[in-house]
Amino acid sequence: MGRGVKEDKTMPKRGSGCFELSVIFLLLNVSGFVVPVTGFSLKYCRISYNVAICSGSKLETVPQDIPSTVNGLDLSVNKIKKIQASDFKTLSVLTQLDLKRNSINQIAPGTFANLISLKKLNLNNNRLVQLRDDLFDGLSNLTELRLYRNHIKAVASTSFKSLTSLTFLDISNNQLQQITLVHTILQHLPNLRELVVKKNKLSTFHSWELTNSSIKLASLDLSQNPIAVFSITADVFPNLAWLNIGDSSTKLWMKWDVHNKTFLSRVSTLDISGLRITSEDMETLRDTFNSSLTSLRMNAMKHTNLLAVINISCTIPTLSALQLQLNRIFYVHSNFFQLCINVKEVDLSNNLIKHIDDQAFRSLHGLRILSLNHNKLTSVPGDVRNLPTLEELDLSKNNISTLKCNDFAKLTKLRELSLNQNFISALQECVFEDLIRLRVLKLQNNTLSKLNGAFKKHLPNLKQLRLNGNKLEAIKRGEFMGLLSLQNLSLHENQIKEVENGSFIGLTNLTDIQLQSNNIRKTALDKGGFNHLLNLIRLDLRDNHIKYSDSSPLPDPPFSQLSRLETLAIPGQHSRGKSNLPSNFLQGLTNLLDFSARNIQLLSLANETFNYTPRLQTLDISSNDLKELSPELFSPIQSLKSLYVSRTSLWSLDFLIGANLTKLEFLQARNNEYSILTEKVFNSTPALVYLDLQGNSFTCDCDNAWFKRWALNNTQTQVFDAYNFVCNYPPDLKNTKLLDLDVRSCTVDTGFICYISTTFTIVLFMVVSFTYHFLRWQLAYAYYFFLALLFQTKHKNKQGHDQYDAFISYNTYDEPWVIRELLPKLEGEQGWRLCLHHRDFEPGKPIIDNITDAIYGSRKTICVISRRYLESEWCSREIQVASFRLFDEKKDVLILVFLEEIPTTQLSPYYRMRKLLKKKTYLSWPRAEEHPELFWEKLRQALNSKEDLGDNRFLLVDRP
Structure with a gap:
């Protein structure tokens, strides 16, 4: 610590660092035992x-x-x-x-x-x-x-x-x-804005029992209560707009008592269906709502003079909608709506109407909506033609069998016409000619077998046409060419076999066509019937009879012109035997997003099948006999997000490994033949969030250990119904649950291994640290000792004379003294053969080998010692190898020549160790300055002496 610097007591003392580091490592080990976060597999639920x-x-x-x-x-x-x-x-x-x-x-x-x-x-x-x-x-x-x-x-x-x-x-x-x-x-x-208290046992309704102050209720339903008295004595409902007090179960007549006409002045919709109400009470009720009521519902008024209450109601100037369902009306006579001049909407549904007078609606000058569904009408009422303002007409669920040319004459403002669920068997070309503003036409569930050109010229603004549930057998060329604005066409559940070329000509705005549940075969598709549907987005052909015997490409793919199609469904084709799909069946569908080919008895799919659908996101090929799928099949559809492959007899899901479906989020693969699921399969679908494997059975051994842990612990993918996965193998575990499998014996506890290995590392680190600090010099000596032992094995059996008289070990800085003083004397004057690094070492040979060969090839080793020498690593190795000859050959070959005075404290443990072994032959050049000839003579004698351990005759200076 430098002068003037105080000790920082907040810093750890030397030696405490190792302990703290050990603690950190141990804490890291403990973290390996933390329980993982619960995954997405739920026992009884699924997440959507x-x-x-x-x-x-x-x-x-x-x-x-x-x-x-x-x-x-x-x-x-x-x-x-x-x-x-x-x-x-x-x-x-x-x-x-x-x-x-x-x-x-x-x-x-x-x-x-x-x-x-x-x-x-x-x-x-x-x-x-x-x-x-x-x-x-x-x-x-x-x-x-x-x-x-x-x-x-x-x-x-x-x-x-x-x-x-x-x-x-x-x-x-x-x-x-x-x-x-x-x-x-x-x-x-x-x-609170809406309160529904219907069908309780409330016998009276007094406003003072409910509240004494104004409340914000906008809707109150008190229906189906046995209320005998309805009394409002204060303005507690200033915001009430919808009130239902109908469907009373009491056989008593309700007493209506509203003290002030303004108390319910904001009510716009009132339902008094089923009430027993007299004409006088109706007049009172009318006076209560005279300024606000727009919609009145009087359904099932069984014990009331219906005609009287209708006429009283219609004197409310604001009334615009009148609902009269379930009143068992058989006949609508001419004065039924005599006073309803302001009514715009009439609902007579669910009655027993068979006849309507030709003047029944004469007072309804502004009628916009008329509902007559679920009655007994056999034809379109003639009085309908006298409603030029009509916009919606519902005649569904009647007994109408024939439509005449003048049935809808003058209805130029009609926007929606419902004729579904009647008995209409044919249309006439002129029947819809005046409906120039019609947008929705419902003709489903009749017995239509012929259209007779009804849609070739008229209905220019029709957007939705429903013809499903009829008996149509063929779509002729130009059948719908007058429907220039049509967007949705329903033709499902007919008996259509033929779709002629040009069947849909003119339908340039059609986006959705439903042709499921017909008798369409591949021959109908081959005629190019869909070529004119350039803007089609959805096409449904499920439950037909389309079948291809092989996957050979078609000369004229059926959907080649439908470049905007996004959804194509062909599941459930009814055909005998197995089928294939032509490799170019989807050609032209460059924007297809959703394709379903479920249950069409496919045996295989050509790898080129989806080359034409690069944007496909949902694919359903379930319930086929595919058995295996090629990864190449999915190469063109890398945007796939949902895949259904249930009941396809797949032996594994390994096709996903090479399919590169990195965007797949939903996979349903129920009821297949695989029993083992590997980690690679799910690593190849990194975006998967929902996995449905219901109905499969699994091998309950270590092969599925990873899948069990993954299903329980992963937090991204929901494995639906995982807790009900059952085992089919081995026999002793059959019908047990996969997630109950004990997999502890299947794998080494990684946490425990980390704990042991880290603990061992810490201990080793500490042992090495202590050893280095206290025994590093002893270890270094042992290293060189064994190094010399290694080379001794190489040289101990050598025969013959030594190559040199002495090997000179010196530091580079002392080389001038060696060249100027030592060599001239020993080689020049005395004739000794000396070995020097720069002159006699073999080029390309490892240094340590050169040193060892030189020392063992020389009788003596002269160490020219200086402070630089003691600091040199290579000089240290040379003296250690020479010292080893003392142990190996029992020869003291070492001659130490000190070029300068060096205190004993600076000598390394190597030299002190030699002193302990034997004091022998030490020469000092500084002390020989007065008698240099004596120094060289002593050195000559040392070189000439034998290597006996007991020879001490040539001591010049004994260095303790």
């Missing part, structure tokens, strides 16, 4: 779009393995009876919770305390009897609560205390008997 779906799993308790990051949880249709306080404690980001159709009769206090983000809670169809204090504590952000069809009889005063954000509440179909219970609810719900 961040919603955990556990419905229909026969659960009796809430699963505890739901990831805390889901924002939706569906536990509907199970057998849960009790909700525990800990069931949802980790789901703080949950926004939707569905618990309907269970058997819940008890909810523990604090159950919802941690669901601070919950927006929607569904408890419909359970067995709750009482809502206890603070039941919904913690749900301050809840906006929608459904309690339909429980057995609720009592509500505690603070049950809804926390629901300050609630806007919708459905507590219908329960056992509430007094409106005061509803008051208990409403007092804590300042933001």
